[in-house]
Amino acid sequence: MLMVLLLLGGLGGSTVQAGRWAQWPILPGPDDQENPDIDGTMVVWQEFVSQFGDYDVYVVDVNDLDDLRVVAIGDANDQTHPAVYGSRVVWQDLVTWDDSADWDIRMADLSDFDAPVGYVVSDIPANDEQRPAIYGNVVVWQDTNGGSSSIFGADVTDPGRPREFVVAAYEGDQQRPAIWRTTVVWQDSYFGDNDIVAADILMQDRPAEFAVVLLGGDQQNPAISGDTVVWEDDFFGDWDVFGARIADQNQISEFVVVSAEGDQRYPDIDGHLVVWQDNRNGDWDIYGYNLITRRTFRITDDPGDQIRPAVSGNVVVWQDNQRGPWNIYAAVLDGPEVAGCPAPPAGDLNGDCRVDVADLAILAEAWLQSHLDGNRKRGATWQLAG
Numbered sequence: 001m002l003m004v005l006l007l008l009g010g011l012g013g014s015t016v017q018a019g020r021w022a023q024w025p026i027l028p029g030p031d032d033q034e035n036p037d038i039d040g041t042m043v044v045w046q047e048f049v050s051q052f053g054d055y056d057v058y059v060v061d062v063n064d065l066d067d068l069r070v071v072a073i074g075d076a077n078d079q080t081h082p083a084v085y086g087s088r089v090v091w092q093d094l095v096t097w098d099d100s101a102d103w104d105i106r107m108a109d110l111s112d113f114d115a116p117v118g119y120v121v122s123d124i125p126a127n128d129e130q131r132p133a134i135y136g137n138v139v140v141w142q143d144t145n146g147g148s149s150s151i152f153g154a155d156v157t158d159p160g161r162p163r164e165f166v167v168a169a170y171e172g173d174q175q176r177p178a179i180w181r182t183t184v185v186w187q188d189s190y191f192g193d194n195d196i197v198a199a200d201i202l203m204q205d206r207p208a209e210f211a212v213v214l215l216g217g218d219q220q221n222p223a224i225s226g227d228t229v230v231w232e233d234d235f236f237g238d239w240d241v242f243g244a245r246i247a248d249q250n251q252i253s254e255f256v257v258v259s260a261e262g263d264q265r266y267p268d269i270d271g272h273l274v275v276w277q278d279n280r281n282g283d284w285d286i287y288g289y290n291l292i293t294r295r296t297f298r299i300t301d302d303p304g305d306q307i308r309p310a311v312s313g314n315v316v317v318w319q320d321n322q323r324g325p326w327n328i329y330a331a332v333l334d335g336p337e338v339a340g341c342p343a344p345p346a347g348d349l350n351g352d353c354r355v356d357v358a359d360l361a362i363l364a365e366a367w368l369q370s371h372l373d374g375n376r377k378r379g380a381t382w383q384l385a386g
Contacts, residue, residue: 021299023331025323026060027070032326033058034319037083038312042110044082044089045319045328049074057082057091059110062330069113077101083133087111088156090121090132090139103128105141107159119159122152135179138201140167142175142186149173151186155204165204168197180224183246185212187220187231194218196231198246210249213242223268228291230257230267230274239263241276241289257289258296268310272340273333275299275309275316286318290338297337300329314338 026043027033036045041063046055056074059082063069073079077094084090093106105121121139122129129152132141137157142149150169154162168174172189174197179185184207188197196219199207212229213219219242222231227247232239241257241264258264262280264287269275272291277284284305289296300306304322306329311317320329341353 020335021331021333023300023302023329024065025320025327025329026062026317027058027068028323028327030325033328034326035081035308036310036317036319036328038310038315038317038330039084039086040312042084042087042089043317043328043330044084044091046080046082046091047072052076054078055080057089059084059089059108061113071108071110071113071116073108073116073118079106081131085134085136088134090134092130092132092141095123097125100126102126103130105129105132105139105154107134107139107156109159117159119156119162121154121156121159121162122164131176133177133179135181138179138182140177140179140184142173142177149175151175151177151184151199153184153201153204163204165201165207167199167201167207168209176221178222178224180226183224185222185224185229187222194220196220196222196229196244198224198229210246212244212246212252213254221266225269225271228269230269232265232267232276239265241265241267241274243269243274243291258287266308270311270313273311273314273338275311277307277309277318286316288316288333288337292342293336293339295337299331299333 031050032048033045041061043060043062045058047058049056055078056072057079059071061069079091079093082089082091087110090107092103094101095104104123107119107121109117127145129141129143132139140153143152151167151174153167154164156162167184170190174186174188177184177186182200182202184201185198187194195214196212198212199209201207215235217234219231219233222229227245230243233242240259243257244252244254246252257274260280264276264278267276274289278287284307286299286306286309288299302322306318306320309316309318314333317330319326339353347355
């Protein structure tokens with residue numbers, strides 16, 4: 001069978017405080033949950049199911065936290081490294097062929113949670129297809145037949161008949177692709193170390209490749225949203241997070257997102273928010289950066305390690321071992337840290353780019369405090385002149 005789909009039900013874990021934001025384990029349990037991804041209200045991860053001794057993919061719709069919709073995708077082999085876009089989930093699937101096994105790319109359409117539909121995206125025998133990413137009707141992945149890795153893609157507009165194409169196949173390794181609309185980015189060892197390279201796949205039979213960054217050292221694990229690419233970079237000797245604007249391919253502007261003590265790794269980006277894992281405090285925490293306000297902020301400060309974050313809108317998910325096993329946690333960010341305007345509008349007292357009841361509450365509190373300072377004259381009589 002292509003997959004075994006098991007419908008589950010359950011409630012998320014209790015809410016606790018992470019810094020100034022509430023956080024919660026989405027579907028806490030005794031088994032390790034790893035490598036989360038998120039798009040809108042859909043969260044996915046791989047989970048080692050100890051009962052069966054292999055990895056399955058879990059999909060959770062967190063739109064209603066009191067009534068989570070959950071699907072587990074699995075069979076007798078491993079399903080790992082899932083990615084999600086809309087109602088479609090892709091992953092790498094370990095498939096057995098006679099006496100051997102290789103990784104293939106599979107997809108499920110969960111438009112109807114009660115009746116998911118599974119598809120094969122790519123299953124070339126003896127090739128390992130791994131690390132898929134998806135945007136719209138296009139899936140990309142790294143592909144190898146035992147030699148170097150290349151980047152392949154498939155148009156899944158008709159998911160029953162995916163149309164494969166080559167994105168990049170050169171000397172060295174092309175690995176860990178990410179995609180936004182028609183732009184694919186990946187890490188590329190063509191020149192010996194890892195660089196970040198991209199291609200416009202608007203014409204899938206003729207991808208238009210261009211370099212994002214070709215610095216010394218290693219640039220790897222890219223992510224993309226809009227015209228902004230972020231990645232981890234060891235240019236300064238440890239791992240930092242860099243970014244680049246690629247709207248003009250002839251004049252790409254690079255910038256530093258964060259360069260702090262310790263390592264900053266595995267960035268993700270959506271819109272104007274960048275997140276990453278950071279060990280400047282001795283263990284791994286999740287940090288964020290606002291590309292509009294240029295403000296860096298800490299998202300988690302819990303015991304243990306918080307790693308591999310993913311962001312969609314103002315929701316961040318990550319892998320967390322504060323309770324023992326790795327579980328997937330989430331937090332909804334708000335306030336000035338995630339504001340989407342360069343300067344607050346008039347009347348915005350908390351800096352969140354909105355004038356609302358929260359600002360009225362601040363104004364009311366300030367007014368009350370100003371009238372409770374003990375400096376008012378007592379017994380004074382007010383009357384109209386005249």
